[in-house]
Amino acid sequence: MILFHKPPPGAPAGAPGAASHPHEDRIRMKKPIARIALIAAVSLAVLTACAGGEPPPSAFPGVTVDGAYAYLASNYHLYKFDLQTGAVVWKFPAAVDNANPIGPFSGVPLKYGDWIVIGGSAGMNGAYDRRVYAVSDATGVEAWRFSGGAREFVDGVISDGKIIYAPSGDGSLYALDPSQRDAAGEPRLVWKFTTGNRLWSRPLLADGVLYQASFDHKLYAIDAASGKELWRFEGATAAIGVRPALSDGVLYFGSYDSHAYAVNAADGALKWKTALGGWMWTDPAVQLGRVYVADVRGRVYALDAGSGQIAWTYDTQDTVKGQPVLDDDKLFIVSMDTNAYALDPTGSRKSPSGQVDFADARWRNDKLGRRLVSTPAIHGGDLIVPLLDSDIKMWALDKSTGDRKMQFPPPAATTEPAK
Amino acid sequence: MGNIFDFLVVNPMTNIMLLIYGLFGNFVVAIVLLTILIRLLTLPLNLKQMVSSIKMSALQPQMKALQEKYKNDPQTLSAEMRKLGFNPLSGCLPTLIQFPILIGLYNAITRTMAVNPMSLLELGKHVYGFLPNLSSLVPIESRFLLWDLGQPDTLFVIPILVVVTTYFSMKFTSMPSSDPQTKQTNQMMQWMMPVMFGFFMLSAPVGLGVYWIISNLIGIGQYYLLKPRLDLAKAQHAAPAPGSAAAIAAPARKAPPPKSKVKPKSTAKIAKPSADSGKK
Numbered sequence: 001m002i003l004f005h006k007p008p009p010g011a012p013a014g015a016p017g018a019a020s021h022p023h024e025d026r027i028r029m030k031k032p033i034a035r036i037a038l039i040a041a042v043s044l045a046v047l048t049a050c051a052g053g054e055p056p057p058s059a060f061p062g063v064t065v066d067g068a069y070a071y072l073a074s075n076y077h078l079y080k081f082d083l084q085t086g087a088v089v090w091k092f093p094a095a096v097d098n099a100n101p102i103g104p105f106s107g108v109p110l111k112y113g114d115w116i117v118i119g120g121s122a123g124m125n126g127a128y129d130r131r132v133y134a135v136s137d138a139t140g141v142e143a144w145r146f147s148g149g150a151r152e153f154v155d156g157v158i159s160d161g162k163i164i165y166a167p168s169g170d171g172s173l174y175a176l177d178p179s180q181r182d183a184a185g186e187p188r189l190v191w192k193f194t195t196g197n198r199l200w201s202r203p204l205l206a207d208g209v210l211y212q213a214s215f216d217h218k219l220y221a222i223d224a225a226s227g228k229e230l231w232r233f234e235g236a237t238a239a240i241g242v243r244p245a246l247s248d249g250v251l252y253f254g255s256y257d258s259h260a261y262a263v264n265a266a267d268g269a270l271k272w273k274t275a276l277g278g279w280m281w282t283d284p285a286v287q288l289g290r291v292y293v294a295d296v297r298g299r300v301y302a303l304d305a306g307s308g309q310i311a312w313t314y315d316t317q318d319t320v321k322g323q324p325v326l327d328d329d330k331l332f333i334v335s336m337d338t339n340a341y342a343l344d345p346t347g348s349r350k351s352p353s354g355q356v357d358f359a360d361a362r363w364r365n366d367k368l369g370r371r372l373v374s375t376p377a378i379h380g381g382d383l384i385v386p387l388l389d390s391d392i393k394m395w396a397l398d399k400s401t402g403d404r405k406m407q408f409p410p411p412a413a414t415t416e417p418a419k
Numbered sequence: 420m421g422n423i424f425d426f427l428v429v430n431p432m433t434n435i436m437l438l439i440y441g442l443f444g445n446f447v448v449a450i451v452l453l454t455i456l457i458r459l460l461t462l463p464l465n466l467k468q469m470v471s472s473i474k475m476s477a478l479q480p481q482m483k484a485l486q487e488k489y490k491n492d493p494q495t496l497s498a499e500m501r502k503l504g505f506n507p508l509s510g511c512l513p514t515l516i517q518f519p520i521l522i523g524l525y526n527a528i529t530r531t532m533a534v535n536p537m538s539l540l541e542l543g544k545h546v547y548g549f550l551p552n553l554s555s556l557v558p559i560e561s562r563f564l565l566w567d568l569g570q571p572d573t574l575f576v577i578p579i580l581v582v583v584t585t586y587f588s589m590k591f592t593s594m595p596s597s598d599p600q601t602k603q604t605n606q607m608m609q610w611m612m613p614v615m616f617g618f619f620m621l622s623a624p625v626g627l628g629v630y631w632i633i634s635n636l637i638g639i640g641q642y643y644l645l646k647p648r649l650d651l652a653k654a655q656h657a658a659p660a661p662g663s664a665a666a667i668a669a670p671a672r673k674a675p676p677p678k679s680k681v682k683p684k685s686t687a688k689i690a691k692p693s694a695d696s697g698k699k
Contacts, residue, residue, distance in 0.1 A: 057537065126571060198558065239558065281540065
């Protein structure tokens with residue numbers, strides 16, 4: 001690399017490489033070096049910034065409330081919060097170990113005896129953690145891990161109280177028995193059921209049958225004890241990424257083909273399907289003959305559970321990913337438009353044509369300021385709402401009014417001022 | 420602003436990419452075809468920018484001399500530069516127009532690969548409902564030869580290919596400069612940029628690396644296709660070495676004759692800036 005030019009013999013003054021004065025030559029050469037040094041410094045700063053710190057969230061936080069505590073899987077940590085004070089009791093991992101990276105985490109944490117169980121998730125640039133972790137509820141220290149999966153566990157795991165069912169992005173549903181562990185401390189794999197594509201939603205367990213949706217466009221009914229397939233529904237034309245809802249022997253779910261489906265839980269026969277406006281990626285909620293779903297374009301639908309006809313709609317301004325939550329006489333919706341909504345589940349406002357009702361918002365909290373993609377949890381009179389990308393991990397809202405009551409962690413523990 | 424950019428650039432590209440993927444069933448083919456398509460569409464802009472670079476490079480000695488001469492009189496300097504044929508926008512405007520298109524293509528590839536739930540959610544929001552069956556293609560098949568297109572390359576083949584192709588792409592496509600400082604900067608950049616991109620590719624998904632390699636190869640191919648026109652432009656705008664007699668005698672060869680008002684007298688003065696500085 002040439003940093004200083006020697007003047008060619010006989011070169012005229014001013015020609016390239018001809019220095020009229022050695023000092024002048026040095027000054028001239030400093031400029032490109034300074035420019036290059038600046039570019040290098042900026043580039044290194046950008047690359048270092050990319051490599052260090054906690055990357056932005058790439059999956060959906062999940063919250064579970066159990067007694068006086070809330071457990072939140074959010075980005076690179078699993079948190080235990082005290083619901084009375086908002087304080088962090090512990091976080092897992094307590095410190096980031098670059099040599100043995102753990103996480104990110106997403107989906108709903110499972111309270112399993114004295115453990116909190118959560119799966120590793122998918123991160124930026126395609127990186128993922130393919131392990132399931134059990135963390136001590138008392139201390140936040142890892143108790144065991146399962147590393148038999150090949151890909152991420154995006155939506156968390158479920159359990160019947162004994163066996164843990166863990167759906168993986170590798171397309172397999174793993175049945176694990178933590179009461180029997182091998183020499184490395186890992187739980188015994190009871191069975192494994194493999195589908196044709198990613199499993200990015202938890203299964204529904206009812207009467208010994210697991211209903212598992214897959215990105216291979218199918219919904220599977222699996223015997224929970226043996227892992228054998230009972231039936232499969234193949235009527236969807238795109239991936240299914242939701243946990244179905246079951247009511248009166250009928251399973252309800254949506255697909256990326258922008259349709260909502262109802263199938264018989266006994267044999268998988270189609271009851272009805274209804275075309276909606278966009279990809280369906282919310283777990284449905286069912287109550288009193290109505291199925292509540294939402295699409296990625298932000299529209300909330302109430303469908304008639306018997307016929308699939310649209311009873312009413314409500315438009316938010318951005319994607320709805322979190323499951324609609326029914327409590328008392330309200331339907332709680334959170335949206336990526338940063339608002340939380342409490343709707344009237346019956347719908348009460350007629351369209352001008354009189355054909356479709358529109359739900360009324362009982363309240364709307366537009367002061368959360370962050371994208372909301374996670375299913376809220378109910379705790380007494382509070383609605384616990386996780387935030388996607390914030391130092392404030394969750395807000396507790398008054399269920400009746402939507403007013404903010406408490407932030408998690410409390411203000412003193414965050415650098416982000418409450419708005 | 421981001422929404423407008425998405426609406427006009429990223430969303431159409433994302434859907435076209437899915438359409439091509441649906442036709443061929445191979446995401447690498449989709450990347451290659453869309454990159455070629457975009458490169459063809461931006462070819463006139465690219466050519467304009469290359470010719471302009473050649474022209475500006477040839478004008479450098481005269482511009483430097485003028486800058487020295489009129490360093491205390493920016494208005495006259497600007498007028499003289501215009502007379503010389505200097506247009507600061509002529510080189511960067513085509514690049515500025517191309518830049519969002521290339522950023523859009525990059526975003527479209529990242530979004531279509533949908534390597535994590537948030538990126539899949541973004542994809543879901545922007546798949547055109549009026550085009551049938553696009554949603555059924557998601558998630559795309561990410562296996563290609565030895566690699567998972569959505570994962571970083573643990574074999575380091577893709578980062579190495581990115582380094583090599585970026586180096587040659589920069590080597591062939593960077594415009595020669597008569598200015599030693601610019602020359603030196605170009606040389607440094609020819610090494611630094613490939614290494615930086617290679618470093619970035621160590622943690623980026625293979626699909627992006629494939630795009631980068633294809634884009635570099637197309638850039639090199641495009642350069643060779645355009646070479647006769649570029650050589651012609653070079654010949655038209657060829658500048659003699661600064662300080663040489665030819666430079667003094669013919670300072671504004673490329674400027675259109677009616678606009679060229681730089682007289683030999685003034686250029687003689689340019690050759691001796693110290694004598695004239697501040698006297699204008």
